[in-house]
Amino acid sequence: MSEYTAKDYKKGQPRWCPGCGDHFFLASLHKAMAEIGVAPENIAVISGIGCSSRLPHYMATYGMNTIHGRAAAIATGCKVSNPNLSVWQISGDGDGLAIGGNHFIHANRRNINMNMILLNNRIYGLTKGQYSPTSPRGFVSKSSPYGTVEDPFRPAELCFGARGHFFARAVATDAEGTVSILKAAEAHKGASVCEILQNCVIFNNGTHESVYTKEGRAKNAIYLEHGKPMIFGENNEFGLMQDGFSIKVVKIGENGVTEKDLLVHDAHCEDNTLQLKLAMMEGPDFPIALGVIRDVEAPTYDEAVAAQIEEVKSAKKYHNFAELLETNDIWEVK
Amino acid sequence: MANDVKIENLDQVAVRFSGDSGDGMQLAGNIFSTISATVGNSISTFPDYPADIRAPQGSLTGVSGFQVHIGAGKVYTPGDKCDVLVAMNAAALKTQYKYAKANATIIIDTNSFQKSDLEKAQFATEDPLAEMGIDADRVIACPISDMVKDCLADSGMDVKAILKCRNMFALGLVCYLFDRDLSIAFNFLKDKFAKKPGVAEANIKVIQAGYDYGANTHSSAANVYRIETTEKVPGRYMDITGNKATAYGLIAAAEKAGIRLYLGSYPITPATDVLHELSKHKSLGVTTVQCEDEIAGCASALGASFAGALGVTSTSGPGICLKSEAMNLAVIMELPLVVIDVQRGGPATGLPTKSEQTDLLQCLFGRNGETPMPVIAATSPTDCFDSAYAACKIALEHMTPVVFMSDAYIANGSGAFKLPNLAEFPAINPPYVPEELKGTWTPYQRQDNDVRYWAVPGRQGFTHILGGLEKDNKTGAISTNPENHDLMCRLRQSKIDKIPVPDVEVEGDANDAELLIVGFGGTYGHLHAAMDEMRAAGKKVALAHFRFINPLPKNTASVLKKYKHVVVAEQSLGQFASFLRMKVDGFVPEQYNEVKGQPFVVSELVDAFNKIYAK
Numbered sequence: 001m002s003e004y005t006a007k008d009y010k011k012g013q014p015r016w017c018p019g020c021g022d023h024f025f026l027a028s029l030h031k032a033m034a035e036i037g038v039a040p041e042n043i044a045v046i047s048g049i050g051c052s053s054r055l056p057h058y059m060a061t062y063g064m065n066t067i068h069g070r071a072a073a074i075a076t077g078c079k080v081s082n083p084n085l086s087v088w089q090i091s092g093d094g095d096g097l098a099i100g101g102n103h104f105i106h107a108n109r110r111n112i113n114m115n116m117i118l119l120n121n122r123i124y125g126l127t128k129g130q131y132s133p134t135s136p137r138g139f140v141s142k143s144s145p146y147g148t149v150e151d152p153f154r155p156a157e158l159c160f161g162a163r164g165h166f167f168a169r170a171v172a173t174d175a176e177g178t179v180s181i182l183k184a185a186e187a188h189k190g191a192s193v194c195e196i197l198q199n200c201v202i203f204n205n206g207t208h209e210s211v212y213t214k215e216g217r218a219k220n221a222i223y224l225e226h227g228k229p230m231i232f233g234e235n236n237e238f239g240l241m242q243d244g245f246s247i248k249v250v251k252i253g254e255n256g257v258t259e260k261d262l263l264v265h266d267a268h269c270e271d272n273t274l275q276l277k278l279a280m281m282e283g284p285d286f287p288i289a290l291g292v293i294r295d296v297e298a299p300t301y302d303e304a305v306a307a308q309i310e311e312v313k314s315a316k317k318y319h320n321f322a323e324l325l326e327t328n329d330i331w332e333v334k
Numbered sequence: 335m336a337n338d339v340k341i342e343n344l345d346q347v348a349v350r351f352s353g354d355s356g357d358g359m360q361l362a363g364n365i366f367s368t369i370s371a372t373v374g375n376s377i378s379t380f381p382d383y384p385a386d387i388r389a390p391q392g393s394l395t396g397v398s399g400f401q402v403h404i405g406a407g408k409v410y411t412p413g414d415k416c417d418v419l420v421a422m423n424a425a426a427l428k429t430q431y432k433y434a435k436a437n438a439t440i441i442i443d444t445n446s447f448q449k450s451d452l453e454k455a456q457f458a459t460e461d462p463l464a465e466m467g468i469d470a471d472r473v474i475a476c477p478i479s480d481m482v483k484d485c486l487a488d489s490g491m492d493v494k495a496i497l498k499c500r501n502m503f504a505l506g507l508v509c510y511l512f513d514r515d516l517s518i519a520f521n522f523l524k525d526k527f528a529k530k531p532g533v534a535e536a537n538i539k540v541i542q543a544g545y546d547y548g549a550n551t552h553s554s555a556a557n558v559y560r561i562e563t564t565e566k567v568p569g570r571y572m573d574i575t576g577n578k579a580t581a582y583g584l585i586a587a588a589e590k591a592g593i594r595l596y597l598g599s600y601p602i603t604p605a606t607d608v609l610h611e612l613s614k615h616k617s618l619g620v621t622t623v624q625c626e627d628e629i630a631g632c633a634s635a636l637g638a639s640f641a642g643a644l645g646v647t648s649t650s651g652p653g654i655c656l657k658s659e660a661m662n663l664a665v666i667m668e669l670p671l672v673v674i675d676v677q678r679g680g681p682a683t684g685l686p687t688k689s690e691q692t693d694l695l696q697c698l699f700g701r702n703g704e705t706p707m708p709v710i711a712a713t714s715p716t717d718c719f720d721s722a723y724a725a726c727k728i729a730l731e732h733m734t735p736v737v738f739m740s741d742a743y744i745a746n747g748s749g750a751f752k753l754p755n756l757a758e759f760p761a762i763n764p765p766y767v768p769e770e771l772k773g774t775w776t777p778y779q780r781q782d783n784d785v786r787y788w789a790v791p792g793r794q795g796f797t798h799i800l801g802g803l804e805k806d807n808k809t810g811a812i813s814t815n816p817e818n819h820d821l822m823c824r825l826r827q828s829k830i831d832k833i834p835v836p837d838v839e840v841e842g843d844a845n846d847a848e849l850l851i852v853g854f855g856g857t858y859g860h861l862h863a864a865m866d867e868m869r870a871a872g873k874k875v876a877l878a879h880f881r882f883i884n885p886l887p888k889n890t891a892s893v894l895k896k897y898k899h900v901v902v903a904e905q906s907l908g909q910f911a912s913f914l915r916m917k918v919d920g921f922v923p924e925q926y927n928e929v930k931g932q933p934f935v936v937s938e939l940v941d942a943f944n945k946i947y948a949k
Contacts, residue, residue, distance in 0.1 A: 041794045056799045062791040065801030067663050073630035077637030081596045106626040309616045316617035321589045325753050328572040
């Protein structure tokens, strides 16, 4: 049982627009941290620039609201040099996947033990409504009045392509779902990407409409849980089955399909093929996957760096500057 | 200022080509000396043939050596050891290494260092370098035979004939290291093989390939530039390059401050050796991260500083362009950060392996907003140690990013380094927030010198948020208040202005000079030599050489205004002179500017200074 409450992580009055998904997420983050129970002074919350990157200012932890796109790189240095800290990186879709795309993939590849939160509203809000790298093709915005002519990134695909070992998804308005993936992210050793589907009430209202309400999620989302069969629907009447190299939606009880025929979620499976399939599902034909989609143990960079230092310390005979000097060819002038 | 150190620009270089008798070492050496003679160097060659003409291939007795000394009007002795040793096989390395200086660059053909070659050369292990105590950093290990075979694959020549051209590959590589003009070699070969144009063509192709290999790998010979102490202070010495001394200075400062050293870096010529050196010393607890780009190198170093380490990033000019945003963030967050800029020729990719001082204004001003930043420029390879140490001390004690500047010339140059005793170095005391301030402390609460306290994550009662948005000086909260922003800009400026730096020293005829030479950074040795030469000719000359560029020493204006003639000499079109004019009212110096990517030539300096002197 944690000795902390959400209040211990809370600071200041958020300045986001009323109704912004960031408010919901922030409340869930405070709650998750209280349940996790790491002391506020041992947490660093590091963001880039953008609406969601204001978040550290509302945390009673250590934190930095840095520069556009660099949060993952700054968080990397922070974690590697001080592995005792619980590090949370907060980015939006522009910050994390456009200007910060390079750092996003490399933090995943290196598997830095930190929680990488991606608040995805598919729009640039702070600069007042331009399309983002997650906006769908044809998206009309101030900078694409005739529609975009480019395909978006799908964060899970990018994460998996960068050899990511943890990917989870929640809807900002779904406190329970969000808290649960945040706790799973902290429990996972390594880079943990959490995609938060978040609404921008001003510039992209309704972008995640199909799953933004509880009713919508009941109809259009599936909560994945490791070891549990993949069942969804308002009355748990649907399921997911493997279909050759793909997956299909089936109705339980129809055509002789029983619960036993359904896929059982394996978040720990090293092979990410099916996990990717699940993460890529889109409406209206498929439910949107929520929960922990991938959660695989792998060596973390920060631990490996620390271990290598210890290893070399015991292998080498010099351990301070004076001893280092002595490893050189030295001559004497008398 | 390490004013006991004076440069000897290494006008003399000895290159020793060694291999089997049949490897054509003499031809390679002859061509190299011919090229050098053609460009006006004096040369002296020293052939060293094996006693046993028919010694078996690859054996110790079959090694032939050919040493070429090149230089400008100096006398050589054949006994001089070489600066570069080309060893075409294992036996050559074994027998010829004794003729190499302790810091010589060694070029080997790795294809001739296979197991059987090592056996023939009577090596006991499969690691000949370790066995001979050769530092692998000094070795250019290149699969010469393979490359020559590839290069001439379409020539129609048989393998035996092709391999005879290996010597030309080595020659091409040496020509790259010493900046030799290949056209002279081409003409030499065309003459020599006038009746066999195919052979000439093959040799020319291979020379070019060797030269290109040097360029592609940014090869350099560490000891082309030699900076020797004039006064031999008793003590224990080692040989050190500027980059290594820089790394050592960082290590020493971190140890003195009792803080973890973190380097975030991205490989770039000519700064990469700082990354290489620090990566070796994990036994000292040094953390190095080779990042995905220059941006992340600097950003991660700043993240490390936030977390309580000494964050350092190393790069060259093009990297500074990319790091400038995180440097700026360090300014507004008021965190320690050391940025190493080993300058090379610019703009853009420019001259990657050559030396300039053209990053000065970028380091001083190349950021958005009011972003004052201390800048320190090392004056010699060994001074890189002291300057790096000073940069760390300022960064940690004044909570600011600091730029440490060196350049390709002093970074790759070397000098005799008197082993420092860390106990004698000034203490480094970061301004950690005192425990008793808990409850009242705010992030931008300042001490008398305008430096804010450092609250490292993990300390209970001091949680806070820093960031790139302007903050209220009192509360630390985001603020767009106009008065506050104005105040914060002034505070960040005065914090830098209040950093104590030593007075600039005036050397030479400090009291009655007719001409004051002014320089900064890596040109110290040349400017000093020029002053010495002029004084030896009876002229009254002084030198004020700057290591601390920002803030400038307090006596700068009085020194600059004291003398009849003042010349600012630098390897740029006048960046330092511009800065001095900006900082010193009414200062209008003469200028000596050169951006050739090459070190100054003392005689040219003297000629130019004499003209100013005579005005």
